[in-house]
Amino acid sequence: MKKNTAIGLILILLVWWIIAVLNNNQLLIPFPQKVFLEMVKLFKDLNFYGDLLNTFLKIIVGFFISVFIGIPIGIISGLSKSFFEIFRPFLMLIQSSPVVSYIAIAMLWFGIGFYTPVFVAFMVIFPVVVLNISEGIRSTDKKLLEMAKVFNLDKKNILLKIYFPSLIPFLKSTLNMISGSLWKSVVVGEFLAGDRGLGVSLSFSKIALNTDRVFAYTILLAILGMISEKMLKGISSKNLRREKEIKNKIIKSSKKVNRISEDIIIKSLNKKFDDNVILSGFDIAFKSGKINVLLGESGIGKTTILNILSGIVGKDNGEIYINGKIGYIFQDDRLVPWLNVYENIKLVNEDINLNEIIKYLNLLNLEKDILTKYPDELSGGMKKRVNILRAIAYNPDIILMDEAFASLDISNKYKIIKEFINIQKKEKFTVIMVTHDPFEVSNLGENVFLLEGKPLKIKKKFKFKNVFERNIEYNHTILYEINKILLD
Numbered sequence: 001m002k003k004n005t006a007i008g009l010i011l012i013l014l015v016w017w018i019i020a021v022l023n024n025n026q027l028l029i030p031f032p033q034k035v036f037l038e039m040v041k042l043f044k045d046l047n048f049y050g051d052l053l054n055t056f057l058k059i060i061v062g063f064f065i066s067v068f069i070g071i072p073i074g075i076i077s078g079l080s081k082s083f084f085e086i087f088r089p090f091l092m093l094i095q096s097s098p099v100v101s102y103i104a105i106a107m108l109w110f111g112i113g114f115y116t117p118v119f120v121a122f123m124v125i126f127p128v129v130v131l132n133i134s135e136g137i138r139s140t141d142k143k144l145l146e147m148a149k150v151f152n153l154d155k156k157n158i159l160l161k162i163y164f165p166s167l168i169p170f171l172k173s174t175l176n177m178i179s180g181s182l183w184k185s186v187v188v189g190e191f192l193a194g195d196r197g198l199g200v201s202l203s204f205s206k207i208a209l210n211t212d213r214v215f216a217y218t219i220l221l222a223i224l225g226m227i228s229e230k231m232l233k234g235i236s237s238k239n240l241r242r243e244k245e246i247k248n249k250i251i252k253s254s255k256k257v258n259r260i261s262e263d264i265i266i267k268s269l270n271k272k273f274d275d276n277v278i279l280s281g282f283d284i285a286f287k288s289g290k291i292n293v294l295l296g297e298s299g300i301g302k303t304t305i306l307n308i309l310s311g312i313v314g315k316d317n318g319e320i321y322i323n324g325k326i327g328y329i330f331q332d333d334r335l336v337p338w339l340n341v342y343e344n345i346k347l348v349n350e351d352i353n354l355n356e357i358i359k360y361l362n363l364l365n366l367e368k369d370i371l372t373k374y375p376d377e378l379s380g381g382m383k384k385r386v387n388i389l390r391a392i393a394y395n396p397d398i399i400l401m402d403e404a405f406a407s408l409d410i411s412n413k414y415k416i417i418k419e420f421i422n423i424q425k426k427e428k429f430t431v432i433m434v435t436h437d438p439f440e441v442s443n444l445g446e447n448v449f450l451l452e453g454k455p456l457k458i459k460k461k462f463k464f465k466n467v468f469e470r471n472i473e474y475n476h477t478i479l480y481e482i483n484k485i486l487l488d
């Protein structure tokens with residue numbers, strides 16, 4: 001016990017004792033020593049343990065009923081705004097009513113006994129659980145949900161691997177919030193309408209004018225309340241992340257991929273955000289199997305094109321011809337923070353075997369031990385590579401890249417670009433990438449669209465030699481040509 005806490009407790013006892021002496025009426029304020037003797041008596045009495053057990057049982061039943069009903073309703077309320085709006089008045093009604101109203105209702109429904117205190121606890125805790133869980137669902141990272149949509153995750157995976165782990169901080173705060181009120185509401189319920197338990201014994205001691213015992217119960221209830229609060233808070237502060245072993249699975253030979261060789265064509269595409277017209281009758285065609293680049297100023301609508309192609313954003317109207325699976329290398333990684341690298345990759349392709357993952361690790365110059373690491377244990381460059389790895393492991397026909405190499409230092413950028421080119425050479429997927437960086441264009445671009453806004457249009461189109469046939473001089477020629485136009 002800390003020194004100051006001990007001083008505080010001694011002061012309470014001292015003030016209590018002084019008031020008892022001054023008051024000199026044992027029926028109103030007994031001496032501390034008498035109350036402690038009464039507590040010792042209680043500890044020796046088997047009935048006390050029976051009461052304690054009964055009260056704990058009510059707490060556990062109240063907790064589980066509230067959680068089992070509250071969590072699903074909280075999840076539905078978080079997922080559906082209209083359900084939440086319909087349900088909210090009911091929650092507000094419960095939260096605004098005084099506890100005695102529930103006791104009155106419960107006495108009518110269940111009479112005096114076990115279920116009335118449980119019902120009281122439920123009515124106090126249930127709204128807290130629902131509101132916290134629905135808030136948790138609503139604050140799930142939208143970018144992770146977009147990633148899940150692009151990589152076509154099924155509902156089960158979205159719920160188990162994106163929503164549920166996002167809920168953990170909210171479950172913790174719910175436990176913190178209900179830890180005190182759960183105990184108190186059960187005891188109040190017992191005091192007024194119970195047939196057994198610590199609250200009932202407290203009530204009997206009051207009726208018998210046994211002030212020593214009332215004080216003894218009050219102190220014990222406070223101590224037990226603190227213990228149960230600590231226990232619930234203890235659960236809530238546990239770190240739920242567990243390192244998992246990556247088992248060596250039976251390794252099958254990697255699949256042969258037959259890429260779809262159609263071009264991607266966009267015709268008369270229109271898109272506006274409120275009054276902000278981004279695309280108006282926009283036409284473009286991307287060559288399949290090539291690295292297509294969208295180059296242009298910030299804010300003109302390059303990412304919007306990728307988002308429309310991937311389904312993250314809907315088009316207003318227009319036609320899009322696209323055939324094949326789309327993977328996305330996001331600018332901001334969007335790795336799921338509570339899954340390690342292996343699990344992040346498996347999330348988008350359950351069938352991929354360890355052999356294939358290791359093949360990509362080698363191509364991207366990453367060590368095998370990275371698989372057990374979590375995103376926050378990786379450097380910026382490593383995250384970028386894992387982001388690339390995840391998109392490739394999805395086995396897409398088309399990869400969309402949004403400034404995937406931005407914020408990397410030049411030597412890292414060059415290395416990763418080279419590694420990416422090696423993979424694209426092997427896998428032959430189509431790339432549509434967005435960038436502002438002429439360096440990236442000169443190293444990667446085959447079909448380059450220099451864009452301008454607003455609304456978006458193609459200012460100039462370049463066709464460069466296949467990336468695999470280039471040399472440094474050729475890259476310099478491209479860089480010069482692009483810079484000239486950009487600076488005009």
Ligand SMILES: Nc1ncnc2c1ncn2[C@@H]1O[C@H](COP(=O)(O)OP(=O)(O)OP(=O)(O)O)[C@@H](O)[C@H]1O
Binds near residue numbers: 273
């Ligand atoms: N979901 C959205 N809601 C409202 N406005 C949006 C949304 N997405 C994009 N915009 C707007 O559309 C315009 C184009 O944005 P977009 O991100 O496509 O540009 P960009 O060319 O990719 O820019 P940058 O190179 O800076 O990423 C911007 O004015 C942006 O504010």
